Amino acid sequence: MHGGASTGWLLMVLCAVSGAYCLLRTRTATPRERRTARSEALMGFGMAAMAVPAAVLSPPGWAWAVYAVLFGAAALRALRPALRGGHHLHHLVGSLAMVYMAVAMAPAMTGNGGGGHAGHGATAGAGGIPVLTGVLLVYYAFYVLGSAGRLLPGAAVAPAGSAGAGGRGPGGFGGGTDGRPELTTACRLTMGIGMFAMLLTL
Numbered sequence: 001m002h003g004g005a006s007t008g009w010l011l012m013v014l015c016a017v018s019g020a021y022c023l024l025r026t027r028t029a030t031p032r033e034r035r036t037a038r039s040e041a042l043m044g045f046g047m048a049a050m051a052v053p054a055a056v057l058s059p060p061g062w063a064w065a066v067y068a069v070l071f072g073a074a075a076l077r078a079l080r081p082a083l084r085g086g087h088h089l090h091h092l093v094g095s096l097a098m099v100y101m102a103v104a105m106a107p108a109m110t111g112n113g114g115g116g117h118a119g120h121g122a123t124a125g126a127g128g129i130p131v132l133t134g135v136l137l138v139y140y141a142f143y144v145l146g147s148a149g150r151l152l153p154g155a156a157v158a159p160a161g162s163a164g165a166g167g168r169g170p171g172g173f174g175g176g177t178d179g180r181p182e183l184t185t186a187c188r189l190t191m192g193i194g195m196f197a198m199l200l201t202l
Contacts, residue, residue: 005053005056007197011048011051011198012051012052013048015047015048015051015191016048017190018187018188019040020044021183023038025037036088039077039091040188043095047195049067064102067102068099071096072095074095075092075096078091078092093136093139101199104128136195137199144189
């Protein structure tokens with residue numbers, strides 16, 4: 001992850017494609033699913049923006065404050081639904097993680113003129129808290145493993161009642177409830193991997 005612009009481009013493309021697919025889901029989903037899809041689209045596009053290689057676009061210092069405010073608002077919006085558990089809780093964790101990364105990266109950006117950039121080779125000078133970063137890494141590692149497990153052929157034949165009222169799939173990570181759940185799960189897996197990779201740079 002450290003120093004490779006190609007990794008940043010790959011991460012940006014994957015997150016942008018995932019965000020675009022989430023937007024497409026809003027056209028045919030139920031009202032509840034549309035809200036989930038919009039939250040995931042915001043996450044995907046936000047991660048894509050943060051992953052743009054700094055050699056191509058070095059954001060101004062205030063951009064990180066915008067990220068923090070934007071995803072802080074998303075976290076507040078997700079707080080009440082998160083009390084019901086399921087994938088809403090994951091949205092809350094993801095939004096808070098984005099706020100954390102924006103705050104952690106801001107000192108590095110303002111201090112070295114844009115030499116680091118989340119998701120593609122930030123220096124060790126980023127202001128991350130090792131313990132908190134470690135907790136988030138563990139969370140996303142389990143999330144990625146759970147999402148990958150649901151894409152295995154055997155996971156596709158789970159009983160109809162296993163999703164629960166909160167939209168939770170096997171392992172409690174929240175499976176897709178639209179017409180193509182495997183694509184929804186693949187997008188969530190992609191963004192989970194992206195978040196894990198971006199956290200590694202802190």
